[in-house]
Amino acid sequence: MAEEVVRELRASFAAGRTRPAEWRAAQLKGLIRMIEEKEADITAALHDDLSKPSMESYLHEISLAKSSCKFALDGIKKWMKPEKVPAAITTFPSSAQIVSEPLGVVLVISAWNYPFLLSIDPVIGAIAAGNAVVLKPSEIAPATSTLFAKLLPEYVDNTCIKVVEGGVPETTALLEQRWDKIFYTGNGTVARIVLAAAAKHLTPVALELGGKCPVIVDSNVDLHVAVKRIAVGKWGCNNGQACIAPDYIITTKAFAPELVDSLKRVLERFYGKDPLESADLSRIVNSKHFQRLAALIEEKEVADKIVYGGQTDEKKLKIAPTLLLDVPQDTALMTGEIFGPLLPIVTVEKIEDSIDLVNSKSKPLAAYLFSRNKKLQQDFVANVPAGGMLVNDTALHLANPYLPFGGVGDSGMGSYHGKFSFDCFSHKKAVLIRGFGGEATARYPPYTAEKQKILRGLINGSFIALILALLGFPREKR
Amino acid sequence: MEAVAVAAGAREQLRASFSSGRTRPAAWRAAQLRGLLRMAAEMEAQICAALRADLAKPRTESYVHEISLVTSSCKFALKNLEKWMKPKKVPAGLLTFPSTARVTAEPLGVVLVISAWNYPFLLAIDPVIGAIAAGNAVALKPSEIAPATSSLLADLLPRYVDSSCIKVVEGGIPETTALLEQKWDKIFYTGNSKVGRIVMSFAAKHLTPVVLELGGKCPVVVDSNVDLHVAAKRIAAGKWGCNNGQACISPDYIITTKSFAPKLLDSLRKVLEKFYGKDPLRSADLSRIVNSNHFNRLKALMDEEMVSDKIVFGGQSDEQHLNIAPTLLLDVPLDSAIMKEEIFGPLLPIITVDKIHESFALINSMTKPLAAYLFSKDSKLKRQFERNISAGGMIFNDTGIHLTNPHLPFGGVGESGMGAYHGTFSFDAFAHKKAVLDRSFLGEANARYPPYTHGKLKILKGVMKANPLAMVQAIVGCTGGA
Numbered sequence: 001m002a003e004e005v006v007r008e009l010r011a012s013f014a015a016g017r018t019r020p021a022e023w024r025a026a027q028l029k030g031l032i033r034m035i036e037e038k039e040a041d042i043t044a045a046l047h048d049d050l051s052k053p054s055m056e057s058y059l060h061e062i063s064l065a066k067s068s069c070k071f072a073l074d075g076i077k078k079w080m081k082p083e084k085v086p087a088a089i090t091t092f093p094s095s096a097q098i099v100s101e102p103l104g105v106v107l108v109i110s111a112w113n114y115p116f117l118l119s120i121d122p123v124i125g126a127i128a129a130g131n132a133v134v135l136k137p138s139e140i141a142p143a144t145s146t147l148f149a150k151l152l153p154e155y156v157d158n159t160c161i162k163v164v165e166g167g168v169p170e171t172t173a174l175l176e177q178r179w180d181k182i183f184y185t186g187n188g189t190v191a192r193i194v195l196a197a198a199a200k201h202l203t204p205v206a207l208e209l210g211g212k213c214p215v216i217v218d219s220n221v222d223l224h225v226a227v228k229r230i231a232v233g234k235w236g237c238n239n240g241q242a243c244i245a246p247d248y249i250i251t252t253k254a255f256a257p258e259l260v261d262s263l264k265r266v267l268e269r270f271y272g273k274d275p276l277e278s279a280d281l282s283r284i285v286n287s288k289h290f291q292r293l294a295a296l297i298e299e300k301e302v303a304d305k306i307v308y309g310g311q312t313d314e315k316k317l318k319i320a321p322t323l324l325l326d327v328p329q330d331t332a333l334m335t336g337e338i339f340g341p342l343l344p345i346v347t348v349e350k351i352e353d354s355i356d357l358v359n360s361k362s363k364p365l366a367a368y369l370f371s372r373n374k375k376l377q378q379d380f381v382a383n384v385p386a387g388g389m390l391v392n393d394t395a396l397h398l399a400n401p402y403l404p405f406g407g408v409g410d411s412g413m414g415s416y417h418g419k420f421s422f423d424c425f426s427h428k429k430a431v432l433i434r435g436f437g438g439e440a441t442a443r444y445p446p447y448t449a450e451k452q453k454i455l456r457g458l459i460n461g462s463f464i465a466l467i468l469a470l471l472g473f474p475r476e477k478r
Numbered sequence: 479m480e481a482v483a484v485a486a487g488a489r490e491q492l493r494a495s496f497s498s499g500r501t502r503p504a505a506w507r508a509a510q511l512r513g514l515l516r517m518a519a520e521m522e523a524q525i526c527a528a529l530r531a532d533l534a535k536p537r538t539e540s541y542v543h544e545i546s547l548v549t550s551s552c553k554f555a556l557k558n559l560e561k562w563m564k565p566k567k568v569p570a571g572l573l574t575f576p577s578t579a580r581v582t583a584e585p586l587g588v589v590l591v592i593s594a595w596n597y598p599f600l601l602a603i604d605p606v607i608g609a610i611a612a613g614n615a616v617a618l619k620p621s622e623i624a625p626a627t628s629s630l631l632a633d634l635l636p637r638y639v640d641s642s643c644i645k646v647v648e649g650g651i652p653e654t655t656a657l658l659e660q661k662w663d664k665i666f667y668t669g670n671s672k673v674g675r676i677v678m679s680f681a682a683k684h685l686t687p688v689v690l691e692l693g694g695k696c697p698v699v700v701d702s703n704v705d706l707h708v709a710a711k712r713i714a715a716g717k718w719g720c721n722n723g724q725a726c727i728s729p730d731y732i733i734t735t736k737s738f739a740p741k742l743l744d745s746l747r748k749v750l751e752k753f754y755g756k757d758p759l760r761s762a763d764l765s766r767i768v769n770s771n772h773f774n775r776l777k778a779l780m781d782e783e784m785v786s787d788k789i790v791f792g793g794q795s796d797e798q799h800l801n802i803a804p805t806l807l808l809d810v811p812l813d814s815a816i817m818k819e820e821i822f823g824p825l826l827p828i829i830t831v832d833k834i835h836e837s838f839a840l841i842n843s844m845t846k847p848l849a850a851y852l853f854s855k856d857s858k859l860k861r862q863f864e865r866n867i868s869a870g871g872m873i874f875n876d877t878g879i880h881l882t883n884p885h886l887p888f889g890g891v892g893e894s895g896m897g898a899y900h901g902t903f904s905f906d907a908f909a910h911k912k913a914v915l916d917r918s919f920l921g922e923a924n925a926r927y928p929p930y931t932h933g934k935l936k937i938l939k940g941v942m943k944a945n946p947l948a949m950v951q952a953i954v955g956c957t958g959g960a
Contacts, residue, residue, distance in 0.1 A: 019865075055930035055938075063942050085885035091876075096883055101868055103891070180892065192682055199678035202671060202690065204896040209685075222919035232927055270928035280928040372919075381914055382502075385584055388913035393574075396915060400579050402568035403913035408586070409663065413687040415911070428898065430871035430886035431864060432879065436705035436855075444715055445753035445763040447538035455538070459546045 002173040009132040034155040048143035051283035061117040072128040093438045100426040102130035104180035111185040115141035122183045125421025132160040139167040206414030211364035212247040216354045218371030219255040226370040227262040233394025239282040240341040244366040250354040253347040275320040283317045293340040296333045363409035440469035450474045485656035492615040495642045517638040531626035534766035544600040555611040576921045583909040585613035587663035594668040598624035605666045608904025615643040622650040689897030694847035695730040699837045701854035702738040709853040710745040716877025722765040723824040727849040733837040736830040758803040766800045776823040779816040846892035923952040
């Protein structure tokens with residue numbers, strides 16, 4: 001089945017269907033219409049899959065997908081134009097340009113936590129760049145997956161844009177095919193499998209993975225604002241099930257009590273005294289992840305570090321916002337990506353020590369610092385490798401289409417959003433244009449010392465040498 | 479076992495050096511690049527001697543195609559280093575108002591460069607230039623199939639650059655495998671697609687991003703509407719004038735019309751005789767075949783039944799000296815080995831078609847090449863070629879030279895590779911572009927926070943539609959009612 005799909009898309013692509021700007025614009029407009037007309041259905045699917053609050057469904061998925069479409073629509077004509085670049089003296093006379101061409105037939109494998117956005121957003125890039133695309137939505141968000149399978153054919157050209165639903169067997173079958181690019185959003189274990197499959201066909205990939213996104217909190221801050229922004233980036237993003245949600249906090253031993261106190265107050269304001277009943281928190285996606293998270297806080301050496309929250313409701317798959325203080329570094333909670341509503345706070349003597357601690361772990365997708373201290377800010381930006389970073393807020397950088405969104409090291413490779421999405425799915429073909437004039441016979445065998453001298457001069461940028469070369473020195477019989 | 483120890487040891491040392499921050503300052507990077515410049519200038523004779531030993535490479539080619547390109551690559555990096563290292567401001571956007579946004583380039587860390595045998599000096603140093611410019615520590619594994627250059631690099635680099643951060647590890651398959659088993663922050667490989675797959679499989683285990691500069695069959699389409707003499711010279715220079723065809727961007731095969739082929743052949747023969755004389759096996763201006771392995775491979779391509787009788791020029795070979803003369807073949811079968819594999823040698827098949835447009839389908843029936851060439855004055859044909867042929871790069875009315883333009887990305891697509899380098903692209907290949915968003919504690923939009931209400935949603939929708947009133951409401955802390 002995977003083979004047939006690829007065959008059909010290759011034929012559509014070879015027929016040139018996806019190349020014209022009009023076709024690409026029409027697909028993007030179709031997606032915008034789909035988002036506008038089916039907003040209620042999309043919100044309902046996200047609620048089914050994640051109990052996602054409708055505010056988050058709108059703000060974090062629907063509106064971002066729509067603005068991404070619009071940004072691409074606005075940019076397409078410009079992005080598709082060849083980019084002229086300076087010509088080199090060594091190839092004088094010539095003109096040079098870089099042409100963006102589609103890679104061909106691409107595969108987008110999406111994730112379960114932002115199942116609408118993380119499917120549409122890469123597909124937007126694939127379409128804008130002129131590719132045919134297969135979307136494999138996450139089976140762990142089945143309502144959204146089904147919705148895509150139903151809606152996309154109604155709104156876009158399904159000879160070139162297809163949805164293939166399924167789990168591990170279907171994904172494996174897709175990965176065995178030859179694609180011109182694979183775009184995967186998810187975790188590091190599956191990413192290695194995707195990359196190994198891609199290696200067999202020399203298929204380039206973009207991997208949007210995760211990691212433990214640290215939040216360093218200095219004492220020199222507006223604490224109330226900082227804490228609100230941390231909370232909204234953590235529990236206000238799918239209840240912590242987001243690749244860029246704060247994973248853990250680092251602060252000084254001295255400042256920790258104040259910070260914890262402030263967090264508790266904000267959490268109570270946001271979610272009330274009984275957060276398990278709050279309609280403003282996503283549930284945990286399924287029982288597998290519920291068990292995983294419950295085990296993290298039940299671990300010996302961890303359970304007694306809970307300073308707030310910890311309540312769970314297995315039937316409803318809910319876990320309340322939970323704060324922990326100084327959990328040992330070698331616990332599961334502190335080694336793997338949490339991806340849930342648990343927020344450990346680690347204390348250090350001096351705030352500067354936090355940088356070494358962050359760097360002792362693998363490079364995260366995002367890193368955050370709350371501080372007014374300019375030197376600490378500079379140190380943080382210069383010395384903490386991460387996909388992206390924010391100073392004095394969390395998560396927002398993904399809303400800026402001029403910033404590349406992607407990881408580094410274990411948090412991924414490649415990036416997208418805005419024009420980076422277009423570039424991600426394009427090949428930048430170098431084109432050098434010459435006429436038949438400007439023959440430099442010094443270039444041709446038989447090689448002589450005189451010719452070499454002229455060439456040396458030419459290469460070193462000497463205009464005289466260039467002129468001599470073009471005048472056909474050294475003179476030879478034709 | 480020893481190979482593993484050497485590989486692990488090299489990587490550990492490089493990691494320690496990188497962690498100490500040695501490679502970060504612009505001054506360090508510039509010093510290394512100047513060291514490489516000095517090395518290319520002071521050691522020109524030794525480098526040419528090594529290339530002669532490894533490939534019988536003519537001195538002119540050693541200078542023009544390897545040494546001078548390294549020199550200009552270093553100079554370009556030195557000139558642009560400060561600009562590349564500066565963060566680039568980007569528009570901040572209304573949604574995160576007030577904020578500033580920028581993209582900063584940071585080194586990936588510790589990188590591995592695996593080089594090729596055909597341009598063993600250039601293809602080792604050029605990627606290393608990018609790695610250094612971007613602030614990485616780097617391990618270089620030169621090709622063992624060019625042993626004189628490999629030894630020379632192992633000897634010279636420690637004398638000219640900081641060997642705590644730039645190391646040469648020599649060796650063959652066991653040593654390369656041991657290196658590939660380590661965790662690197664990037665692997666840059668130049669070579670063939672079979673080993674490219676192996677490199678990428680190793681990289682997959684550590685989620686290491688790669689650049690693969692591979693090859694393919696670079697086609698040359700020759701229209702009848704050309705200056706034939708100039709075209710023939712330029713094709714010949716790109717083929718036999720580039721390491722006797724052993725170059726990833728050498729013309730691999732020609733496509734022309736049945737009616738034009740005789741003229742083209744005639745012109746090529748004349749040019750070949752002018753370039754290399756009546757006895758090309760004796761010409762000092764042709765590289766030899768690198769080793770007997772490749773010599774036998776090329777001989778087998780020519781000797782295949784249904785192919786050997788298509789030789790229309792050349793075909794002479796000298797096994798003792800590993801020389802094969804420039805050889806033209808006319809209309810070999812498309813399913814012969816010479817038309818299925820990358821030739822990488824001095825054999826040039828010419829395939830004829832009825833109409834020149836048929837060349838497109840033929841090219842597209844093969845995997846995407848590293849370079850594609852068209853000789854024609856016909857603008858329409860050129861436009862169609864550019865639109866319908868996908869290749870790493872392309873040139874109209876010449877061959878090979880696009881790699882000398884540092885403003886053009888040099889790299890493949892599909893089977894011919896992934897990623898690109900040269901000029902700024904070398905720096906980018908070895909850097910991570912980190913997004914940085916800066917906010918202050920002002921500009922709090924309470925509408926953003928739970929508990930979520932209709933009023934807040936309304937304000938935020940307004941902000942997203944860039945409605946100024948909504949923005950003001952958001953910032954002055956309205957929540958639009960409970």
